[in-house]
Amino acid sequence: MNRRVMPSVLLILASFYGVMSLVTFCLYGIDKSAAKCNKWRVRESTLHLMSLLGGWPGAILGQKVFRHKTKKRFFRSMFWLTLILNFVLFYGMYSLIFRTI
Template sequence: MLAMNMFSKSIVALFLVVLGMLFIKQKIALWIPVSYCFLSFITFLLYGIDKRNAIKSRWRISEKTLQIFALLGGWPGALFAQQAFRHKTQKRPFIFVLWLAILTNTGIFGYFIYSTILSV
């Protein structure tokens, strides 16, 4: 668990450094890192709400909704929320889909950056 915690934090930190460097070097517009931060914040909140509702046996946020927000760019917030709330850390199928969403999102982002840099 601790190793996964450090791995997740390292991935998020590396991604945020890359975003920052790309912005500083004027390879991406400001709206891109702002969007990742905003979606991460929303995703973090959704995980927190879902965890609270699970404890209180209330209406839950669907796993599909959590995964969609991660796919759209909220995955850094999802990884932090999993550790902060100890939520969705044991469900292997959920974790598998989350990492697929992360790989898909970063792959599309990488392709966008790669094709944009080459076209300049």
């Protein structure tokens, strides 16, 4: 593996996860605020999709900070499933990228 390429790929992946986490965290905050005011809500499927696409660290933080979506058992089960699927997808992409470089 080219040692110059590896830090670049890792930086891109870390940046992607950081941005997705920030967006997901904000969505949890927006949804919690909307729930309190009885306004338009963020779909649960959107929150799960964002977690699946790398925003799961922001989702965990959003659940803790905003105390949001912590009591809904089905939501939490689906969240952990998206986290596991994200790890599987990440590992697949990681091995594909680093085997071809």
